[in-house]
Amino acid sequence: MGGVEKSVLADKIAELKRNKRAIILAHYYTDGSVQAVADFVGDSLALSQKAATVDADIILFAGVRFMAETAKVLSPDKKVLLPVVEAGCSLADSCDAAELARVKAENPDHLVVAYVNTSVEVKALTDICCTSSNALDIVKGLPADQKILFIPDRNLGGYINKCTGREMKLWNGACLVHEEFSKEAIVALKEAHPEAKVVVHPECRSEVVELADYAGSTAGILAYCGKSDAEEFIVATESGILYEMEMSYPNKRFIPVPKSGCNEGCISCLDMKKVTLENIYETLLNESPEVVIEESIRAKAEGAIVRMLEAK
Ligand code: 13P
Ligand code: SF4
Numbered sequence: 001m002g003g004v005e006k007s008v009l010a011d012k013i014a015e016l017k018r019n020k021r022a023i024i025l026a027h028y029y030t031d032g033s034v035q036a037v038a039d040f041v042g043d044s045l046a047l048s049q050k051a052a053t054v055d056a057d058i059i060l061f062a063g064v065r066f067m068a069e070t071a072k073v074l075s076p077d078k079k080v081l082l083p084v085v086e087a088g089c090s091l092a093d094s095c096d097a098a099e100l101a102r103v104k105a106e107n108p109d110h111l112v113v114a115y116v117n118t119s120v121e122v123k124a125l126t127d128i129c130c131t132s133s134n135a136l137d138i139v140k141g142l143p144a145d146q147k148i149l150f151i152p153d154r155n156l157g158g159y160i161n162k163c164t165g166r167e168m169k170l171w172n173g174a175c176l177v178h179e180e181f182s183k184e185a186i187v188a189l190k191e192a193h194p195e196a197k198v199v200v201h202p203e204c205r206s207e208v209v210e211l212a213d214y215a216g217s218t219a220g221i222l223a224y225c226g227k228s229d230a231e232e233f234i235v236a237t238e239s240g241i242l243y244e245m246e247m248s249y250p251n252k253r254f255i256p257v258p259k260s261g262c263n264e265g266c267i268s269c270l271d272m273k274k275v276t277l278e279n280i281y282e283t284l285l286n287e288s289p290e291v292v293i294e295e296s297i298r299a300k301a302e303g304a305i306v307r308m309l310e311a312k
Contacts, residue, residue: 026038070116094174123300
């Protein structure tokens with residue numbers, strides 16, 4: 001799509017938003033053209049906080065299904081739209097509610113801490129949620145002798161175990177996008193750019209996180225790049241974040257880590273990239289597809305998310 005067509009669509013989207021009192025929430029991993037039409041772009045925590053407080057009749061969620069579900073759980077009276085129903089998440093898919101119920105029954109003394117990258121059915125079986133922004137604080141805030149089952153990300157869970165010295169039981173799930181980042185690719189970039197700082201999302205494997213000058217959520221990574229005196233950054237998270245990085249810090253250079261064995265190119269989440277200006281426009285126009293959640297599930301999931309939002 002050319003620049004003119006994009007700006008025509010962006011204008012039509014803006015008009016629909018005004019007429020329908022709709023707002024667009026977008027994650028940093030969506031395409032730059034999508035982030036450009038959003039009212040608010042953020043990490044998973046900021047997006048949940050926004051969804052809970054926003055003044056609008058319609059929330060269009062530019063992201064993947066678990067994010068739109070979280071918005072609906074927190075704003076049940078609003079119409080929540082998800083442009084592509086099939087936009088899923090490998091991490092959320094790695095934890096099935098029936099399997100979690102079975103593991104919980106086998107471990108009745110464990111508290112379930114769930115990364116927000118889970119389905120609403122899984123959240124309904126969860127004691128408290130967390131995001132990569134607050135996971136360390138949430139876990140540190142639990143009594144030291146409390147047994148914990150951490151779901152579904154074995155990489156984020158392992159990182160928290162390492163930082164806190166806890167021995168949480170870890171679900172064996174992972175983000176297939178972040179698992180593509182390799183130690184070899186980062187070491188090669190570091191040789192070519194010795195002054196560059198390495199920023200890594202904790203969904204990456206431990207040998208990758210160990211190379212980080214900074215490891216944290218997408219918002220944490222952005223804040224670190226802003227504060228750091230460094231001029232170059234080697235970026236080990238999904239490519240959509242480069243849009244915000246380059247907009248916010250035009251004088252700094254961001255080098256995406258390519259797939260292992262490739263010299264260039266970015267690692268992208270194809271589910272996040274399913275959201276486009278075209279399907280945002282169609283979704284707002286038709287007010288469909290809409291996220292619908294059965295009330296008994298929603299109310300249980302809300303408890304786990306609200307406990308996270310209220311945690312100090
Ligand atoms: P954050 O934006 O919370 O760091 O989440 C990363 C992610 O993988 C979202 O799908
Ligand atoms: Fe899920 Fe990974 Fe894509 Fe995030 S980047 S939505 S965790 S598959």
